[in-house]
Amino acid sequence: MSNSEEVEKDVDKDAEKAPDAMDVKGQDLHVKGKESEMEYPGMMKRALIMLSVYFSVFLITLDQNIISTAIPQITDEFHSINDISWYGTAYLMTMCTFQLLLGKVYKHYPVKAVFMGGVFLFEVGSAICGAAPSSAVFILGRAIAGLGGSGMITGTMVIMFHTLPLQQRPAWQGAFGAIFAIGSVIGPLVGGAFTNNVTWRWCFYINLPIGGVSLLVTLLILNIPGQKLEPRASTFIGKMKQLDMLGNLVSFPAIICLVLALQWGGTIYAWSNARIIVLFILGGLLWIGFIAIQVWKKEAATVPPRVVKHRSVLGAMWFALFNNAGMMVMIYYLPIWFQAIKGVDAIRSGIMLLPTILATVVGSISSGFIISKIGYYAPFFIFSAILMPVGAGLLTTLNTDTGAGKWIGYQILFGLGVGFGNQQPLNVVQTVLDRPDIAVGSAVVVFLRFLGSSIALPIAQSVFLNHLIANLANLPSINPEDVVKGGVTDLRHLVTPNQLPVLLRDYNDAIINVFYIVVATSSLMVLSCFVIEWKTVRPKK
Structure with missing residues (x-):
């Protein structure tokens, strides 16, 4: 029997011994693997x-x-x-x-x-x-x-x-x-x-x-x-099996198909274009294949099924996907609103975004310190799932006449929601998973964060452009292509002073429709609050 086969047999034995994560009960569970033994x-x-x-x-x-x-x-x-x-x-x-x-x-x-x-x-x-x-x-x-x-x-x-x-x-x-x-x-x-x-x-x-x-x-x-590495196979083929290269060779093109379809759809090619349709279909089939391989490979899979079957991990994954999606869309499009509607330059728009950033910083740091003191992260999932959609919803009320008091206050609510929640999924996987599984659990959470923004930003761009072009029908003397290609900085030079209020109103409406995406994604985070367990990061006495 080869060394790689021995490794795989050992892994299978460990899988049989591993408890079903869904059967683990108790309100004060902390990291399995004896935290007290860590150096x-x-x-x-x-x-x-x-x-x-x-x-x-x-x-x-x-x-x-x-x-x-x-x-x-x-x-x-x-x-x-x-x-x-x-x-x-x-x-x-x-x-x-x-x-x-x-x-x-x-x-x-x-x-x-x-x-x-x-x-x-x-x-x-x-x-x-x-x-x-x-x-x-x-x-x-x-x-x-x-x-x-x-x-x-x-x-x-x-x-x-x-x-x-x-x-x-x-x-x-x-x-x-x-x-x-x-x-x-x-x-x-x-x-x-x-x-x-x-x-x-x-x-x-x-x-x-x-x-x-x-x-x-x-x-x-x-x-x-104190790092305890899992046994490594000695042969090249054994190492490839150990790293689940079959699963990864399926997941690589699946991710590429999805990202390309979302990046190109509605911008370079129409959503109905054959290239986009093929990318979505092929990507979907590959994702189904990847999931099937993970179920088949079990403990030897890239993502062992028992890791993602844990209810708290599932909740953290869901939350990570939508939290980052909403945050990135707002960070991209709120400066565009400032530049287009308020007529400021790029540097000034960055300064006007500071309420969101500072509130995020305060929320992130303060939640971390509070959790270290009280032990529980679950309340901050709830705070985030409330404040983010409320803040985003208030930002959808922005118009050409909105004063600084409102757009500053709304940003603070949204930013606090982002800050309270953005690191909590990682706290979950580090608390409820076995020590050897934390690297995989963290990778899944980080992957979903990037995937969330990868999905949300192209969708936001498509919504923005489609609404803007449709709205510009109110100005028949303006070529929509000139507005799109001219960018935000040249916006006010494309129309006469009499036409400018109409153009700004139409531009504002297009951006507000993007903010509705943030309301939707951040509202979906609330579902995770019903499945994430109240576990503590504090050691048992």
Whole structure:
């Protein structure tokens, strides 16, 4: 019998011993695997490790958002207007595609090595983007950076698990949400500053020193003596089976089909176009195949079915999908409302978005500290599921005459809802899952976060454009294509002063219809509140 076969037999035996997650009862369950036996670094070393991890999270968020203001200059230099969609899609596809596989990799290989590999690939991708001589090379760099980022984002969760005691994790976890929120606003501003004052290439070169610091600190400081790796097969075929490459080879094209269909549908191609229909059908069939493989492979699957059958994990997955979807749509389209309706520039619109960002930061950090004190995260799922749809609903009342008091107050409600909830799904998987399953559980949650925004943003764009074009029928002297291609900054130059109020009203209506998507997605989060159990992160006395 080969070593790989022995490993698979051992896994099957463990599966038989594993309890059904749905049968676990009790109100104060904490991480199985004996939290008291875990070894953690001292406070100073712990702080340095988490600082390095925060650098990595900031890098990913910055890179995801910094490109928006650099795209015009990039397309001018490469004469690549037709490649614009690929600049975001290439990064997003690899970021989503490899999340689930890397959750499996972190179970079998040292966290330090895998995480550093992710940072290194991200740095390589950034360097390629910065030095790219052509659009094709730039797209390649974006894809490599996305692959590295997928390893980094899952790795941060795994590192935190091995660095911090369970009771302390929510407080540190709250800072992740704050960093994501800050990076989402700083990214476009930094990108605009580099593009206008230096060169767009520095939008990617800036990642090199920050990533270098993260690599150095990880190399020198990170040490996980208590990490218990699952047995690894010695043969190549055995390792491929162990990582469920069959399942991943099916999930990769499934994700790509879905992302491409949503990115292209309604913009590059009509939703009724044969390409879009084929992508949706093929993607759906591949997803069915992936699920069937996971059920068949059981414990050897990329996502063992018993992990996602746990009611709290299911609730966390549902919540993560819709929480991030609503947040990203609002962060993208609220600045457009400020620029179009209030007539401010990009920098000013970023400042006007601060109520959302600051409220998100306050909500994320405060919820983390409170959970560390009281032990329970379930109340913050409820707070988030109430405040987000209420805030989004109030934002749908915005019009051309809305004053600052209203749009500031509405943003605060929405931002608090985002902050209270955005890190809670990760707290769930770190609390209710067995120690070996936390990497996979974290990867699933992170994957669904990116998938949520990948689905919601293209839908929002399609809704916005369709309503805008339909509304512009009220101005027969205006070519809708000129308004769409001209962008927000040229909006007021396309019409006469007498026509401007009508144009702004129509533009406002199109954006408000996008906000209804946020109301819908954030309202769906409430379903998770009925299935997530009241577990505590505090150790039993």
